[in-house]
Amino acid sequence: MTAEEHNKTLATLWFIYGAMHGLTLVGLLLLVFVVKFATPGTELVSTSWLVAGVVIFIFLMLIVGLLPLLVGYALRKRQRWAKPLTTALSVVSLINIPVGTALGIYSIKFLRSEGGAKIYGGNASTANESELDEALRGAQPLMSLADRLKQ
Numbered sequence: 001m002t003a004e005e006h007n008k009t010l011a012t013l014w015f016i017y018g019a020m021h022g023l024t025l026v027g028l029l030l031l032v033f034v035v036k037f038a039t040p041g042t043e044l045v046s047t048s049w050l051v052a053g054v055v056i057f058i059f060l061m062l063i064v065g066l067l068p069l070l071v072g073y074a075l076r077k078r079q080r081w082a083k084p085l086t087t088a089l090s091v092v093s094l095i096n097i098p099v100g101t102a103l104g105i106y107s108i109k110f111l112r113s114e115g116g117a118k119i120y121g122g123n124a125s126t127a128n129e130s131e132l133d134e135a136l137r138g139a140q141p142l143m144s145l146a147d148r149l150k151q
Contacts, residue, residue, distance in 0.1 A: 010107060021064040022065030083116075099141070106136055
């Protein structure tokens with residue numbers, strides 16, 4: 001794969017990663033509201049707890065739902081600020097085993113490769129094309145999902 005193809009693949013993977021987290025949080029919020037209004041014993045839950053939950057939800061949505069979408073957009077448009085934001089979010093996503101770990105490793109390896117350095121600047125590491133392909137193999141389940149969504 002060329003550097004442009006790696007970049008495009010990486011942007012798509014970040015879009016999917018953000019959508020997975022964002023849709024999960026929206027589903028959780030809907031579940032909370034359905035339980036709140038459908039069961040009779042929930043009048044004991046005060047409005048202040050509900051407001052606190054919504055504030056926490058909005059904070060989480062910004063962090064785990066919208067930041068990956070912003071990274072995907074920046075990579076797709078080849079913005080110069082994509083590299084530091086992608087690197088920071090890749091490091092954080094490493095703790096999300098297995099999908100986040102694979103995506104984080106692939107992102108960091110690409111940004112440190114010669115192709116990533118040509119597109120976004122900075123210094124290239126000694127990563128070569130075969131190491132990028134090896135890192136991409138770890139993200140294969142997410143790639144399969146991306147291929148199915150394209151159809």
